[in-house]
Amino acid sequence: xxxxxxxxxxxxxxxxxxxxxxxxTPRLLGHALHxxxxxxxxxxxxxxxxxxRDHIRRVLPLTDSVxxxxxxxxxxxxxxxxxxxxxxxxxxxxxxxxACAMAMALGxxxxxxxxxxxxxxxxxxxxxxxEFPFVALLVSGGHTQLMRVDGVGRYQMLGETIDDAAxxxxxxxxxxxxxxxxxxxxxxxxxxxxxxxxxxxxxxxLHSGDLDFSFAGLKTAVLxxxxxxxxxxxxxPATPQxxxxxxxxxxxxxxxxxxxxxxxxxxxxxxxxxxxxxxxRLVVAGGVGANALLREQLNAECERxxxxxxxxELHLCTDNGAMIALAAGLRYQAGxxxxxxxxxxxxxxxxxxxxLASVCIAA
Ligand code: ATP
Ligand code: MG
Ligand code: FE
Numbered sequence: 001x002x003x004x005x006x007x008x009x010x011x012x013x014x015x016x017x018x019x020x021x022x023x024x025t026p027r028l029l030g031h032a033l034h035x036x037x038x039x040x041x042x043x044x045x046x047x048x049x050x051x052x053r054d055h056i057r058r059v060l061p062l063t064d065s066v067x068x069x070x071x072x073x074x075x076x077x078x079x080x081x082x083x084x085x086x087x088x089x090x091x092x093x094x095x096x097x098x099a100c101a102m103a104m105a106l107g108x109x110x111x112x113x114x115x116x117x118x119x120x121x122x123x124x125x126x127x128x129x130x131e132f133p134f135v136a137l138l139v140s141g142g143h144t145q146l147m148r149v150d151g152v153g154r155y156q157m158l159g160e161t162i163d164d165a166a167x168x169x170x171x172x173x174x175x176x177x178x179x180x181x182x183x184x185x186x187x188x189x190x191x192x193x194x195x196x197x198x199x200x201x202x203x204x205x206l207h208s209g210d211l212d213f214s215f216a217g218l219k220t221a222v223l224x225x226x227x228x229x230x231x232x233x234x235x236x237p238a239t240p241q242x243x244x245x246x247x248x249x250x251x252x253x254x255x256x257x258x259x260x261x262x263x264x265x266x267x268x269x270x271x272x273x274x275x276x277x278x279x280x281r282l283v284v285a286g287g288v289g290a291n292a293l294l295r296e297q298l299n300a301e302c303e304r305x306x307x308x309x310x311x312x313e314l315h316l317c318t319d320n321g322a323m324i325a326l327a328a329g330l331r332y333q334a335g336x337x338x339x340x341x342x343x344x345x346x347x348x349x350x351x352x353x354x355x356l357a358s359v360c361i362a363a
């Protein structure tokens with residue numbers, strides 16, 4: 001069972017081919033990715049119309065590259081998966097349109113995959129795949145959630161952010177420091193030269209007794225600190241000049257302290273989720289899962305408690321086609337994938353705001 005997967009929900013065009021034959025974990029046969037980060041950088045964030053147009057330009061050459069890596073013709077593909085949502089409507093329509101057109105031309109089934117299910121299952125492509133059940137910490141640019149995962153399609157929300165996502169907190173803090181977009185990786189690099197205890201940033205909801213998160217206050221705290229260091233009035237505007245008034249050491253201290261606050265909350269809440277479920281395995285997924293400090297602290301806490309912790313490979317933490325093809329493969333193996341053209345999954349449609357709950361099977 002060869003499944004070709006397309007990801008185009010935001011600013012990465014990803015295409016991948018997996019072999020989901022039998023019951024072994026699906027195997028990656030080819031994988032290609034184009035990131036639009038450079039194109040959007042000039043605007044300080046993703047420009048949806050530019051994103052859609054670039055997906056159109058990239059998707060077919062990437063598909064050729066994937067089939068070449070696998071040494072197979074397109075006609076060998078048995079099913080086509082695409083990210084149906086959540087994401088930018090125009091960007092999603094490119095992947096969905098190409099996938100469904102290709103499926104129709106080949107006479108093969110097409111299947112809309114939930115982007116977060118892709119992230120969530122991406123550690124299954126690593127050399128050390130997890131076993132069910134586990135607690136999942138999903139930390140991406142748009143989401144921060146703790147879930148109990150009992151199997152493919154069996155996801156129970158334990159807690160989530162009530163405002164900004166962890167990735168957003170990284171990106172917004174980085175922007176205030178003049179580190180460009182998306183600033184998460186740059187902020188974490190700069191933090192290596194700073195002191196994590198230089199400034200005491202808030203850890204909201206740390207003792208709330210539930211598993212929810214809140215990161216909106218961190219941005220304000222970072223902004224206030226940056227203004228203080230730049231000798232600006234607290235009520236003054238947040239301008240790009242603020243960061244320019246700071247020395248490198250000051251910026252590094254702000255970066256290290258902000259990162260420490262975000263990571264501290266993520267680690268403590270993950271351990272609280274483990275304690276409340278009684279499970280012994282933690283799975284981390286999403287772009288922020290690439291963060292070195294987060295991995296270091298989670299590894300230490302899990303070792304102390306004799307827990308197993310699993311991550312996606314570094315290059316599969318952020319958006320990619322492999323996780324979409326994989327999620328389709330795992331769903332197929334679990335009997336959850338439509339296998340004929342006439343089934344409802346075979347439709348040219350997208351769902352920019354698609355709740356994960358709607359792809360769950362009853363517990
Ligand atoms: P979603 O999946 O919720 O729709 P997304 O697809 O934009 O959002 P991802 O691609 O999973 O999110 O992750 C991107 C985010 O990960 C960005 O916010 C980025 O700054 C952050 N990120 C990537 N690498 C690191 C890192 N090393 N440290 C901290 N943050 C990081
Ligand atoms: Mg991205
Ligand atoms: Fe994503």
